[in-house]
């Protein structure tokens with residue numbers, strides 16, 4: 561089904577029952593003028609732009625990313641991709657893409673190297689801890705970590721630094737691997753979160 565994911569990012573809702581299996585819908589987006597037959601190779605991967613982790617193949621031509629295609633056999637998305645997964649790869653080839661860290665010097669952002677950038681983060685964090693204590697520190701994390709990584713982050717934040725201020729991407733609480741929709745996650749989530757996901761998420765339960 562051809563759907564303009566920019567004009568109508570959510571598509572239509574599908575009234576699938578909790579145990580129903582979604583029909584496969586393979587979404588595809590390639591550079592203008594290219595067809596699937598023009599692609600040199602497809603690299604199996606997953607979209608990491610939210611915690612849903614949709615399975616996709618990356619299209620490569622002349623050693624450049626030229627598009628993506630959802631994976632029909634992936635139990636998380638059955639081929640569907642939301643707008644970020646479908647179009648996010650385009651930024652990789654953007655001429656003004658940021659490829660160096662920036663640091664503010666005299667009010668201006670200037671390019672620097674990674675050692676200098678990360679060293680500054682450490683130095684400023686230590687300074688903040690010494691001057692204001694652990695409650696001045698907070699973490700806002702991605703929804704794409706695995707359980708062990710969230711645990712490690714929790715240990716660093718709470719046991720190491722001593723701050724209770726931690727916030728995960730809201731998607732972590734709503735839909736998280738492993739398991740397809742309609743199985744583990746649907747059963748164990750509170751009703752409010754299930755409604756939120758069905759209403760607002762671009763992938764689950766869309767035709």
Ligand code: SF4
Pocket residue numbers: 607608609610611612613614637640641642643644645646762763
């Ligand atoms: S729902 Fe969208 S952003 Fe999230 S993993 Fe799938 S394609 Fe990526």
